[in-house]
Amino acid sequence: xxxxxxxxxxxxxxxxxxxxxxxxxxxxxxxxxxxxxxxxxxxxxxxxxxxxxxxxxxxxxxxxxxxxxxxxxxxxxxxxxxxxxxxxxxxxxxxxxxxxxxxxxxxxxxxxxxxxxxxxxxxxxxxxxxxxxxxxxxxxxxxxxxxxxxxxxxxxxxxxxxxxxxxxxxxxxxxxxxxxxxxxxxxxxxxxxxxxxxxxxxxxxxxxxxxxxxxxxxxxxxxxxxxxxxxxxxxxxxxxxxxxxxxxxxxxxxxxxxxxxxxxxxxxxxxxxxxxxxxxxxxxxxxxxxxxxxxxxxxxxxxxxxxxxxxxxxxxxxxxx
Amino acid sequence: xxxxxxxxxxxxxxxxxxxxxxxxxxxxxxxxxxxxxxxxxxxxxxxxxxxxxxxxxxxxxxxxxxxxxxxxxxxxxxxxxxxxxxxxxxxxxxxxxxxxxxxxxxxxxxxxxxxxxxxxxxxxxxxxxxxxxxxxxxxxxxxxxxxxxxxxxxxxxxxxxxxxxxxxxxxxxxxxxxxxxxxxxxxxxxxxxxxxxxxxxxxxxxxxxxxxxxxxxxxxxxxxxxxxxxxxxxxxxxxxxxxxxxxxxxxxxxxxxxxxxxxxxxxxxxxxxxxxxxxxxxxxxxxxxxxxxxxxxxxxxxxxxxxxxxxxxxxxxxxxxxxxxxxxxxxxxxxxxxxxxxxxxxxxxxxxxxxxxxxxxxxxxxxxxxxxxxxxxxxxxxxxxxxxxxxxxxxxxxxxxxxxxxxxxxxxxxxxxxxxxxxxxxxxxxxxxxxxxxxxxxxxxxxxxxxxxxxxxxxxxxxxxxxxxxxxxxxxxxxxxxxxxxxxxxxxxxxxxxxxxxxxxxxxxxxxxxxxx
Ligand SMILES: Nc1ncnc2c1ncn2[C@@H]1O[C@H](COP(=O)(O)OP(=O)(O)OP(=O)(O)O)[C@@H](O)[C@H]1O
Ligand SMILES: [Mg+2]
Numbered sequence: 001x002x003x004x005x006x007x008x009x010x011x012x013x014x015x016x017x018x019x020x021x022x023x024x025x026x027x028x029x030x031x032x033x034x035x036x037x038x039x040x041x042x043x044x045x046x047x048x049x050x051x052x053x054x055x056x057x058x059x060x061x062x063x064x065x066x067x068x069x070x071x072x073x074x075x076x077x078x079x080x081x082x083x084x085x086x087x088x089x090x091x092x093x094x095x096x097x098x099x100x101x102x103x104x105x106x107x108x109x110x111x112x113x114x115x116x117x118x119x120x121x122x123x124x125x126x127x128x129x130x131x132x133x134x135x136x137x138x139x140x141x142x143x144x145x146x147x148x149x150x151x152x153x154x155x156x157x158x159x160x161x162x163x164x165x166x167x168x169x170x171x172x173x174x175x176x177x178x179x180x181x182x183x184x185x186x187x188x189x190x191x192x193x194x195x196x197x198x199x200x201x202x203x204x205x206x207x208x209x210x211x212x213x214x215x216x217x218x219x220x221x222x223x224x225x226x227x228x229x230x231x232x233x234x235x236x237x238x239x240x241x242x243x244x245x246x247x248x249x250x251x252x253x254x255x256x257x258x259x260x261x262x263x264x265x266x267x268x269x270x271x272x273x274x275x276x277x278x279x280x281x282x283x284x285x286x287x288x289x290x291x292x293x294x295x296x297x298x299x300x301x302x303x304x305x306x307x308x309x310x311x312x313x314x315x316x317x318x319x320x321x
Numbered sequence: 322x323x324x325x326x327x328x329x330x331x332x333x334x335x336x337x338x339x340x341x342x343x344x345x346x347x348x349x350x351x352x353x354x355x356x357x358x359x360x361x362x363x364x365x366x367x368x369x370x371x372x373x374x375x376x377x378x379x380x381x382x383x384x385x386x387x388x389x390x391x392x393x394x395x396x397x398x399x400x401x402x403x404x405x406x407x408x409x410x411x412x413x414x415x416x417x418x419x420x421x422x423x424x425x426x427x428x429x430x431x432x433x434x435x436x437x438x439x440x441x442x443x444x445x446x447x448x449x450x451x452x453x454x455x456x457x458x459x460x461x462x463x464x465x466x467x468x469x470x471x472x473x474x475x476x477x478x479x480x481x482x483x484x485x486x487x488x489x490x491x492x493x494x495x496x497x498x499x500x501x502x503x504x505x506x507x508x509x510x511x512x513x514x515x516x517x518x519x520x521x522x523x524x525x526x527x528x529x530x531x532x533x534x535x536x537x538x539x540x541x542x543x544x545x546x547x548x549x550x551x552x553x554x555x556x557x558x559x560x561x562x563x564x565x566x567x568x569x570x571x572x573x574x575x576x577x578x579x580x581x582x583x584x585x586x587x588x589x590x591x592x593x594x595x596x597x598x599x600x601x602x603x604x605x606x607x608x609x610x611x612x613x614x615x616x617x618x619x620x621x622x623x624x625x626x627x628x629x630x631x632x633x634x635x636x637x638x639x640x641x642x643x644x645x646x647x648x649x650x651x652x653x654x655x656x657x658x659x660x661x662x663x664x665x666x667x668x669x670x671x672x673x674x675x676x677x678x679x680x681x682x683x684x685x686x687x688x689x690x691x692x693x694x695x696x697x698x699x700x701x702x703x704x705x706x707x708x709x710x711x712x713x714x715x716x717x718x719x720x721x722x723x724x725x726x727x728x729x730x731x732x733x734x735x736x737x738x739x740x741x742x743x744x745x746x747x748x749x750x751x752x753x754x755x756x757x758x759x760x761x762x763x764x765x766x767x768x769x770x771x772x773x774x775x776x777x778x779x780x781x782x783x784x785x786x787x788x789x790x791x792x793x794x795x796x797x798x799x800x801x802x803x804x805x806x807x808x809x810x811x812x813x814x815x816x817x818x819x820x821x822x823x824x825x826x827x828x829x830x831x832x833x834x835x836x837x838x
Contacts, residue, residue: 189700191692198689201678208637208669208676209689209743210661268680 019262023277027284034288041291048170052162052238054283055172056081056231060250061257061275062183063227066220068258069187071200071267072120072127074221076134077228078250080112082243083142084232089151089242098158102233109229110222112138117218127221135251142244151242162237172234176276179227184272196220200267256303257282260310281306340402341366341529342387342418342498347396349382351730353722356382358553359396364498369520369530371540371561374550374573375762376734377720380533381423383550384500388420389413417497421487421504423533423733423760424673429476434458436475437490465489466515480671481507481623481788488516492523499523500531503733505539506759509622509788510823517543535734535762536789537566549573574764581767582795585774586814587614589798592649593751593782594665596634599643603629604806606643609799611751611782616773618797619786621826626806627786628670631753635667636660661690666749668740670756670786676740677728684710684724687743713742716772718765734760741769745776752776753784758792770796790819802826 035042060077067074084105091101112134119130153159164171187193195216198206207213231250236242259265260281261274282303289299346359357379364370372380385391387398389407398405400416407413427436434455458471467485475483484507491499501520505513520530520543532543540547541561549556549572556572590613599607604626611617619627633640636654645652647663654660657667669675678686687710688695695705710724717738721731728736741757758766773783773796787793793800794815802810802825810817810825817825 185700189703191696191701194685194689194692194701197681198678198685201681202674204675205669205677206689208635208657208667210658211689212658268678 020271020273020277023261023274023281027277027281030281030284030288034284034291038288038291041288046287046291048165050280050283050287051170051173053287054280055170055176056234057250057253057257057283058176058276058279059179059227059231059234060254061261061279062179062272063224064251064254065258065261065263065270065272065275066183066187066196067127067224068255068263068265069196069200069267069270070217070220071203072217072220073131073255073265074116074224075128075131075251076112076116076138077224077231077254078247078252079135079138079142079244080109080225080228081232081235081247081250082245083112083138084109084229085236085239085246086142086146086151086242086244088233088236089153090145092153092155092158093151098155105233106226106229109225109227109232111225112229113222113225114218116221116225117214120221121214121217139244146242146244153236153240153242158237159240162234172238175230175234179230180272180276187270187272192216192219197268253279253282256307260307339366340364341400343399345397345399347383347386347398348394349379349386349391350394353726354730356553357386360550360555362548362555362558364529364531365546366529367524367527368545369524369532369543371532371534371544371547372550373534373537373540373547373569375552376738376760376765377732378550378573378762379553380550381502381732382553384420384422384502384531384533387413387500388418390422414494417495418500419491419494419496419498420500421484421491421502423502423506427475427483427487427490429474431475432472433462433469433475433478433486434471436486437461437471437493439490461493462486462489465492465519479507479623481509481512484508485512485516488519492519496523496528498529498531500533502533503535503760504532505534505536507623507756507788510790511622511827513539535760535766537569537763540569541566551575570763573762581763581770582791583767583770583774584796585777586798587777589613589615590780593647594634595646595649596630597644597646599630599633599640599645601629601633601638601640604633604803607808608643609801609808609811611784613750613780613782614777615798616777616783616785616796618793618800619784619803620788620790620793620800620822621803623788624805625803625826627803628755629806630803631667631755631784631786632669634660635665635753637667661749664748664750665753666690666744666747666751667753668744668755668757672736672740672759677736679729679736680727682725683714683719683721683728683731683739686728686739687713687724690743690747709746713739713745716745717742717768734762734765737761738765738769745772749781751782751784753786755786756788757785758787758789790822794819794822804828 040046060081064074064077087108088101088105091104092098116130116134119125120127162172166174187196195206195211198211199213199216203213235246239246257278258270258275261271261276261278263270263274285302285306286299289302340363343363344360346361347357348359349357360383372383374380386393387407389410389412392408398407405416428439431439432455437458438454455472462469462471467489469478469482469485475486478486484504488501488504504516508516520532524530534540544561546558546560547564547569548558549569551573592610592612595610597608607630609617621627629638632638634645634654636656636659645654652663654663673679684706688706691709692701695702695709707724713719714721714724719731719738719742720735728739737760741754744752758769761769776783785793785797798814800812800822801808802822804826
């Protein structure tokens with residue numbers, strides 16, 4: 001009789017972990033192949049470089065993932081990064097203490113995210129539209145503010161940060177850990193994380209269950225804006241200038257990393273470790289292709305093909321073979 | 322479509338009693354669940370064959386195999402003596418096998434007419450003949466005796482009405498073998514009668530029918546034979562005149578139930594909630610009180626405004642006039658958040674649209690209303706999350722491999738149990754159950770009614786909406802009858818008989834409904 005526990009095979013839900021391991025294996029495999037194929041890949045210099053490249057997209061991808069889990073999308077993140085480089089550069093050059101300048105820049109990111117929340121919740125705009133609008137107008141505002149010029153930052157300590165390492169690991173990569181751990185706890189171990197998933201799965205059911213759907217949506221976009229502004233600060237530190245046209249197309253790289261990392265564009269499926277791995281896989285491919293002198297045009301094609309292959313296999317396994 | 326089938330096999334001489342479809346060792350495994358163990362069963366041409374069994378027994382799985390919705394793991398299906406692969410729905414339809422599935426699988430954004438002809442639209446030079454399609458669809462619907470408009474968008478109809486459209490759709494496709502999976506779950510008696518007339522008419526035309534239901538009286542009313550499934554195994558097949566309800570129940574659940582409608586009477590305490598002349602979209606001027614220890618039943622046809630009334634009480638929709646008193650004090654309920662804070666809980670009518678996050682785990686669904694309680698400021702307590710979910714799974718006998726399985730992988734009745742179960746640990750004072758036992762099997766129904774008793778004994782009050790009269794009749798201490806958005810009659814426990822209540826709910830002749838629940 002079915003009163004007693006139903007005999008079940010091993011819980012099938014280690015799926016997330018399993019998928020993560022597969023991605024990790026893929027990443028390691030890529031590294032091994034590239035180390036063999038080109039001597040310069042495994043050099044300390046190149047590895048640091050690769051980690052720096054991947055780190056910024058990785059942080060963007062985490063914020064992006066929160067949004068995608070709710071069933072939305074944030075196309076503005078690349079523009080926010082560029083805009084944030086301008087803000088932080090201007091503030092520092094105006095003599096604002098670096099710490100305060102960073103804080104204010106992050107607040108700008110939060111404000112942009114809140115604005116997206118407002119547009120979606122209050123004005124009923126589709127996420128795609130409101131963030132697309134921000135994408136174009138924010139670049140415009142930045143160009144107005146800078147008259148189309150780059151602002152070079154005259155603060156060496158600020159620039160030194162992103163070029164240095166701690167315990168042999170680039171500081172930028174430490175920033176991924178700094179963002180990744182709280183993000184992981186937030187998404188997988190706090191009730192807010194559960195709410196992100198439930199809103200993405202069925203907003204009406206969540207609402208009737210007492211979930212504050214509007215606040216959840218605000219939260220997702222705000223976090224994405226915050227991550228983007230943070231990346232903007234890191235980028236400004238790395239290149240030493242503020243320029244609103246920087247980070248062009250990064251939103252697509254962030255989305256691609258997220259999707260490679262197992263996030264479903266239909267919402268309600270995703271993790272934190274997936275997008276992180278996804279970002280470094282993308283970075284490795286770009287880096288490797290550069291070292292192997294693969295035509296930059298081909299790199300784009302390879303990235304596209306990779307997205308299709310990984311998402312296809314992921315879908316196959318989700319459907320349970 | 323049918324023509325291809327007829328070319329393959331000559332048209333059947335429908336002498337009744339001949340075997341039209343035979344299952345030989347038909348088996349289905351899902352990852353983690355052996356849903357159907359090898360089943361042998363023969364269906365005779367022109368019979369109405371009922372299939373009964375507990376939630377998760379494998380009934381819908383069997384149907385999905387027969388209609389090509391899911392591939393089988395092993396076994397054979399013989400159609401008129403020839404093996405049939407049934408790999409796609411298209412193939413099944415070409416043979417003349419059609420189904421009205423448990424969950425309506427039509428396109429909510431298309432019109433009724435477009436849905437009826439979906440896949441075989443009438444087009445001339447590639448242009449859809451919209452008007453002609455609507456006219457034709459309306460003719461079919463009228464012909465079947467359903468009182469529904471063909472030009473409206475399907476999503477505007479109630480679930481019950483959508484179910485009727487699904488039935489109508491299945492009959493127009495040259496059907497020889499038609500399967501109904503719990504078609505009456507969302508229907509009122511009147512709509513159910515229309516459906517039964519349709520089913521009998523099809524039988525008269527020689528169509529073979531499989532009828533799945535948890536309502537025994539329907540099985541005895543309609544079927545010629547009945548098969549019982551338990552845990553994926555065929556327990557037996559009986560001719561209807563040679564069996565009885567207790568025997569079927571015993572075959573289904575392996576024990577007998579003395580009384581389904583478990584009713585405990587408590588002396589009603591103080592008023593928990595009072596609605597005074599409440600009006601809103603879909604209902605007008607409704608007043609009622611729910612006291613501690615009392616079940617208030619709301620009966621009426623689908624579309625009578627009962628669900629609108631409770632969702633407004635719950636703050637989901639705005640009231641346009643009237644007042645709500647909570648424990649004697651006037652309150653503003655502007656959102657479901659306010660309602661939950663006061664101590665209300667709502668198990669909504671539609672599990673797919675309002676009740677469940679289908680692509681998330683069972684455990685998350687069960688815990689959704691109580692995450693605040695089982696987490697500190699920052700973190701969720703893993704242990705509590707686990708115990709709370711496991712307790713509901715055990716109490717309600719939710720059939721799932723683990724609490725981590727996705728809600729969508731559960732059978733319909735088991736999904737319904739989640740919708741109810743998620744509120745049981747919440748500690749609310751007022752429970753609103755809108756059609757709580759839709760698709761739930763007999764044994765679990767009894768269990769749920771017992772849980773109602775437990776809630777009442779703790780001083781809670783219950784509003785119970787049901788379109789299934791026996792349920793509200795046997796359980797409600799106070800029974801309100803709704804008709805077209807108005808509360809038209811009120812009676813105490815068993816003070817009026819079924820006939821009287823039905824008359825109150827129906828009154829004058831029905832007008833065509835444009836929608837609304
Ligand atoms: N897509 C799926 N993936 C995994 N398991 C499934 C899937 N669909 C159904 N099951 C499992 O198969 C078993 C039989 O389900 P089925 O839907 O056939 O039950 P049922 O007899 O129709 O029940 P109900 O009366 O509740 O509708 C259940 O244990 C269910 O959890
Ligand atoms: Mg079923």
